[in-house]
Amino acid sequence: MNQGHTSCGQEVVEADRVAAFSDGVFAFAITLLVITIHVPGPAELGTKSLLIALGQQWPNYLSYVLSFIQVGQVWANHHTMFTYIKRVNHILIVFNTLLLMNIAVLPFPTALLALYIGTKDQYAAVMVYSGTLAVGGIFYNALWWYASHHSGLLDPKLDPQVVHRVTRRYLLGPILYTLACAFSLFWNGIVSLVLCIFLITFYLLPTVAGRITLLRRE
Amino acid sequence: MNQGHTSCGQEVVEADRVAAFSDGVFAFAITLLVITIHVPGPAELGTKSLLIALGQQWPNYLSYVLSFIQVGQVWANHHTMFTYIKRVNHILIVFNTLLLMNIAVLPFPTALLALYIGTKDQYAAVMVYSGTLAVGGIFYNALWWYASHHSGLLDPKLDPQVVHRVTRRYLLGPILYTLACAFSLFWNGIVSLVLCIFLITFYLLPTVAGRITLLRRE
Amino acid sequence: MNQGHTSCGQEVVEADRVAAFSDGVFAFAITLLVITIHVPGPAELGTKSLLIALGQQWPNYLSYVLSFIQVGQVWANHHTMFTYIKRVNHILIVFNTLLLMNIAVLPFPTALLALYIGTKDQYAAVMVYSGTLAVGGIFYNALWWYASHHSGLLDPKLDPQVVHRVTRRYLLGPILYTLACAFSLFWNGIVSLVLCIFLITFYLLPTVAGRITLLRRE
Amino acid sequence: MNQGHTSCGQEVVEADRVAAFSDGVFAFAITLLVITIHVPGPAELGTKSLLIALGQQWPNYLSYVLSFIQVGQVWANHHTMFTYIKRVNHILIVFNTLLLMNIAVLPFPTALLALYIGTKDQYAAVMVYSGTLAVGGIFYNALWWYASHHSGLLDPKLDPQVVHRVTRRYLLGPILYTLACAFSLFWNGIVSLVLCIFLITFYLLPTVAGRITLLRRE
Numbered sequence: 001m002n003q004g005h006t007s008c009g010q011e012v013v014e015a016d017r018v019a020a021f022s023d024g025v026f027a028f029a030i031t032l033l034v035i036t037i038h039v040p041g042p043a044e045l046g047t048k049s050l051l052i053a054l055g056q057q058w059p060n061y062l063s064y065v066l067s068f069i070q071v072g073q074v075w076a077n078h079h080t081m082f083t084y085i086k087r088v089n090h091i092l093i094v095f096n097t098l099l100l101m102n103i104a105v106l107p108f109p110t111a112l113l114a115l116y117i118g119t120k121d122q123y124a125a126v127m128v129y130s131g132t133l134a135v136g137g138i139f140y141n142a143l144w145w146y147a148s149h150h151s152g153l154l155d156p157k158l159d160p161q162v163v164h165r166v167t168r169r170y171l172l173g174p175i176l177y178t179l180a181c182a183f184s185l186f187w188n189g190i191v192s193l194v195l196c197i198f199l200i201t202f203y204l205l206p207t208v209a210g211r212i213t214l215l216r217r218e
Numbered sequence: 219m220n221q222g223h224t225s226c227g228q229e230v231v232e233a234d235r236v237a238a239f240s241d242g243v244f245a246f247a248i249t250l251l252v253i254t255i256h257v258p259g260p261a262e263l264g265t266k267s268l269l270i271a272l273g274q275q276w277p278n279y280l281s282y283v284l285s286f287i288q289v290g291q292v293w294a295n296h297h298t299m300f301t302y303i304k305r306v307n308h309i310l311i312v313f314n315t316l317l318l319m320n321i322a323v324l325p326f327p328t329a330l331l332a333l334y335i336g337t338k339d340q341y342a343a344v345m346v347y348s349g350t351l352a353v354g355g356i357f358y359n360a361l362w363w364y365a366s367h368h369s370g371l372l373d374p375k376l377d378p379q380v381v382h383r384v385t386r387r388y389l390l391g392p393i394l395y396t397l398a399c400a401f402s403l404f405w406n407g408i409v410s411l412v413l414c415i416f417l418i419t420f421y422l423l424p425t426v427a428g429r430i431t432l433l434r435r436e
Numbered sequence: 437m438n439q440g441h442t443s444c445g446q447e448v449v450e451a452d453r454v455a456a457f458s459d460g461v462f463a464f465a466i467t468l469l470v471i472t473i474h475v476p477g478p479a480e481l482g483t484k485s486l487l488i489a490l491g492q493q494w495p496n497y498l499s500y501v502l503s504f505i506q507v508g509q510v511w512a513n514h515h516t517m518f519t520y521i522k523r524v525n526h527i528l529i530v531f532n533t534l535l536l537m538n539i540a541v542l543p544f545p546t547a548l549l550a551l552y553i554g555t556k557d558q559y560a561a562v563m564v565y566s567g568t569l570a571v572g573g574i575f576y577n578a579l580w581w582y583a584s585h586h587s588g589l590l591d592p593k594l595d596p597q598v599v600h601r602v603t604r605r606y607l608l609g610p611i612l613y614t615l616a617c618a619f620s621l622f623w624n625g626i627v628s629l630v631l632c633i634f635l636i637t638f639y640l641l642p643t644v645a646g647r648i649t650l651l652r653r654e
Numbered sequence: 655m656n657q658g659h660t661s662c663g664q665e666v667v668e669a670d671r672v673a674a675f676s677d678g679v680f681a682f683a684i685t686l687l688v689i690t691i692h693v694p695g696p697a698e699l700g701t702k703s704l705l706i707a708l709g710q711q712w713p714n715y716l717s718y719v720l721s722f723i724q725v726g727q728v729w730a731n732h733h734t735m736f737t738y739i740k741r742v743n744h745i746l747i748v749f750n751t752l753l754l755m756n757i758a759v760l761p762f763p764t765a766l767l768a769l770y771i772g773t774k775d776q777y778a779a780v781m782v783y784s785g786t787l788a789v790g791g792i793f794y795n796a797l798w799w800y801a802s803h804h805s806g807l808l809d810p811k812l813d814p815q816v817v818h819r820v821t822r823r824y825l826l827g828p829i830l831y832t833l834a835c836a837f838s839l840f841w842n843g844i845v846s847l848v849l850c851i852f853l854i855t856f857y858l859l860p861t862v863a864g865r866i867t868l869l870r871r872e
Contacts, residue, residue: 017241017297023671024245027678028464031686031758032249039765042773050766050775054782064759072751079671094422097290101283104249111257112268119260121268128272204748235459235515242463246682250467312640315508322467323500329475330486337478339486346490453677453733460681468685530858533726540685541718547693548704555696557704564708 018096019082025100026075029107033067036060036111059117062197063129067110069200070133071103074140077170084163085147086155095143102136117193126189130180130196137174144170173199236314237300243318244293247325251285254278254329277335280415281347285328288351288418289321292358295388302381303365304373313361320354335411344407348398348414355392362388391417454532455518461536462511465543469503472496472547495553498633499565503546506569506636507539510576513606520599521583522591531579538572553629562625566616566632573610580606609635672750673736679754680729683761687721690714690765713771716851717783721764724787724854725757728794731824738817739801740809749797756790771847780843784834784850791828798824827853 037060040053048056078099085092109129116125147153148163176199184192255278258271266274296317303310327347334343365371366381394417402410473496476489484492514535521528545565552561583589584599612635620628691714694707702710732753739746763783770779801807802817830853838846 014301021241021245021293021297023675024242024678025249027675028246028249028682029252030754031679031682032252034683034686034759034761035253035689037759037762039762039769041769042775045775050770050778051781054766054778065755068755068758069751072747072754075675076747079675083668093290093294097287100248100290101286104286105252105255105282107252108255108257112272115257115259116268121260121263124268124272127269232519239459239463239511239515242460243467246464246467247470250470253471311508311512315505318466318508319501319504322504323470323473325470326473326475330490333475333477334486339478339481342486342490345487450737457677457681457729457733460678461685464682464685465688468688471689529726529730533723536684536726537719537722540722541688541691543688544691544693548708551693551695552704557696557699560704560708563705 015082015085015088018088018093019079019085022078022082022096022100023075025104026071026078029104030068030071030075032107033064033071033110036067036107036114037064038114057114060114062117063110063113066113066197066200067106069204071106073200074103074136078140081144081147084155084158084166085153087153089150089153092143092146092150092153095139095146099136099139099143102132102139106132108132120188122193123184123189126192126196127181127184130177130184130192133196134174134177134181137177141170141174233300233303233306236306236311237297237303240296240300240314240318241293243322244289244296247322248286248289248293250325251282251289251328254285254325254332255282256332275332278332280335281328281331284331284415284418285324287422289324291418292321292354296358299362299365299384302373302376302384303371305371307368307371310361310364310368310371313357313364317354317357317361320350320357324350326350338406340411341402341407344410344414345399345402348395348402348410351414352392352395352399355395359388359392451518451521451524454524454529455515455521458514458518458532458536459511461540462507462514465540466504466507466511468543469500469507469546472503472543472550473500474550493550496550498553499546499549502549502633502636503542505640507542509636510539510572514576517580517583520591520594520602521589523589525586525589528579528582528586528589531575531582535572535575535579538568538575542568544568556624558629559620559625562628562632563617563620566613566620566628569632570610570613570617573613577606577610669736669739669742672742672747673733673739676732676736676750676754677729679758680725680732683758684722684725684729686761687718687725687764690721690761690768691718692768711768714768716771717764717767720767720851720854721760723858725760727854728757728790731794735798735801735820738809738812738820739807741807743804743807746797746800746804746807749793749800753790753793753797756786756793760786762786774842776847777838777843780846780850781835781838784831784838784846787850788828788831788835791831795824795828 038057040050040057045053088096109125109132112125113129116122144167148167154163176195180192180195180199182192183189183195186192256275258268258275263271306314327343327350330343331347334340362385366385372381394413398410398413398417401407401413404410474493476486476493481489524532545561545568548561549565552558580603584603590599612631616628616631616635618628619625619631622628692711694704694711699707742750763779763786766779767783770776798821802821808817830849834846834849834853836846837843837849840846
């Protein structure tokens with residue numbers, strides 16, 4: 001800013017603004033998830049007490065917690081990715097928009113999961129939910145693949161070995177979620193649901209705490 | 219900031235804050251679009267399976283995707299425009315507020331489109347939708363026209379030829395959407411809808427990828 | 437930032453963060469207003485066409501536009517106020533929180549207005565709406581009064597004459613909206629509604645465009 | 655930024671971005687609270703006037719005001735905490751995500767409170783509400799405890815005595831809200847509700863205005 005507008009400085013600012021806009025979408029999408037939790041009205045209770053009614057709608061809380069952690073994780077990863085990206089172009093913005101669309105739509109499959117866990121249509125809700133996560137993973141990898149293969153977008157100081165390692169790890173997500181989506185056809189989706197729960201909570205454990213540190217520019 | 223508050227520095231900060239506020243409205247409006255997607259409750263399904271019911275509400279997904287890409291595009295353009303604008307005054311803020319009002323209201327025509335595609339009232343929903351996009355295009359051009367014709371608002375380092383080229387390209391949007399709006403009266407709005415889909419997705423293609431780069435201050 | 441954390445620099449940062457948080461609340465509140473616009477479902481239409489039904493719910497659009505412009509205006513003023521405020525303390529944050537609460541609650545009276553214009557309860561909806569604007573004006577003045585009377589919160593470079601002039605102009609809002617609120621008891625609130633419309637649109641006119649410029653630190 | 659990317663500078667930026675993301679969630683959660691206020695439709699009124707109907711739903715306003723002030727307070731404290739934190743790691747982000755999840759879910763217990771105050775299920779609504787605040791307090795303390803006990807996360811210039819004092823004061827919240835939650839079983843939750851109201855408004859009073867000032871880095 002002080003040294004005038006060199007084209008390089010301009011583009012770093014651009015990448016920062018795309019990151020800031022994305023951060024906004026992540027923050028709103030994660031906060032909007034609460035509208036998927038059903039508020040039972042007095043008329044719905046019948047002879048049940050409110051505590052019982054609240055307890056019976058546990059799928060609401062499970063879906064909420066899963067999606068919240070998921071968006072939080074993708075935000076953290078997306079955020080780290082953008083510390084590597086120093087320039088943006090039109091195609092990268094398109095891939096990023098597709099990823100944000102996937103994140104912003106999450107309240108929809110989350111609400112489906114909340115409504116249909118425990119019903120005969122559970123498999124369909126789980127299929128849509130895990131399918132959305134799988135597609136998100138694919139968009140995420142497309143974004144990173146484009147950024148790392150299109151010359152001049154990544155920070156030139158970034159070690160190619162780090163890029164390689166990051167690429168490999170990012171690939172795991174969409175593969176596992178596609179698997180989960182395929183599994184939703186068996187046992188009314190229960191295996192798929194358990195796999196989603198496992199995948200989402202797995203990344204919260206301290207044993208994978210090295211993850212973000214690893215991603216740091218060394 | 220370090221060199222004291224010169225009136226110039228102050229106004230650049232002002233323009234940045236207006237841009238940041240606008241970015242917030244864009245990010246929130248794009249995320250709020252998800253509330254237009256209907257979540258089918260178990261009672262609505264009847265004998266249908268959830269997958270069938272979800273499939274049948276494809277107009278919901280189409281409207282969502284169209285509006286999401288549209289807001290994303292307008293954000294990118296608006297954002298680029300504000301890299302050219304170095305000072306803001308009251309009238310510019312008024313034009314900007316009108317544009318933001320148009321963006322923020324988009325969930326309304328989007329929900330109409332989702333509900334009425336395939337019904338006899340399809341033409342009306344398409345008319346409101348394309349009309350909203352046309353009005354948005356007019357506000358957008360008014361904002362740019364005012365910024366580029368009122369002395370001292372644009373970055374003085376900006377090449378007049380670039381300003382001219384940008385002005386010309388911006389004009390295309392409102393003209394085409396007004397046309398789409400007029401077409402909504404024929405064939406129950408189907409031509410208009412196809413035109414909207416074409417216009418919105420067209421800008422995503424790599425062939426127009428030069429667009430944003432072109433807009434860069436050279 | 438470069439010169440270490442002097443207590444002064446720290447507090448400027450604090451004031452900036454309170455302003456940024458407030459900007460966020462303004463941006464979300466203004467975008468959330470769209471949920472007050474009713475989306476007529478096919479079942480509601482009966483034999484009416486969608487266009488007629490949309491036309492008949494004009495109070496929805498009027499309320500939306502009024503509230504949108506109002507929040508936009510208060511944001512612009514609030515934003516200018518925070519360019520004068522260089523330090524924040526607990527009491528100032530409390531006054532600011534009260535103002536934000538008033539802004540964030542606006543979708544509620546806006547929805548009431550949309551529902552009750554043209555009914556026998558119109559006066560009550562207008563009373564709540566103008567009353568909310570009046571209370572907002574009071575909170576706004578309390579915030580400014582505290583900031584300008586508590587030693588050390590305003591930018592010391594600010595001309596006392598400017599402070600005085602700003603104080604006087606800010607006072608007009610709550611007085612006029614309190615008047616509008618009182619008038620809601622007569623003629624089923626129609627005078628009050630017209631006064632609100634006049635006050636809100638008045639500030640958009642170019643004749644008062646000097647307003648923001650005047651507020652600039654000279 | 656000017657001196658190249660030292661690992662220290664990088665991490666300060668990281669902590670700032672986590673703080674900014676959290677600010678976004680706080681700002682959005684506080685603004686979304688308005689959806690918990692019921693808008694009475696004309697059909698619901700029957701022979702009642704709108705003013706009477708609005709007056710009778712006072713629990714809506716009480717819950718809204720309580721939750722708004724609560725989120726505002728936690729935001730201010732969280733914000734101050736992040737002026738002490740200079741580095742973030744994976745575990746700290748996990749604790750922060752848990753706290754944000756608790757803040758973002760608040761519209762749910764707020765809506766319950768609005769619906770069930772004055773009914774036989776009041777105790778359950780108050781239990782869920784105070785329980786949510788208690789859990790939030792626990793997450794908040796866990797976050798601070800981790801930040802202050804894990805070497806290298808806090809600003810090294812921070813006086814250990816200040817850290818100690820802050821730790822002690824933060825502990826009070828979860829203890830009192832857990833107490834309030836336990837009390838909800840007696841007198842249909844009325845004692846618990848009064849305790850919540852007292853605790854939330856208490857921190858607004860000027861007598862505790864020293865609070866934020868105390869937390870400033872001296």
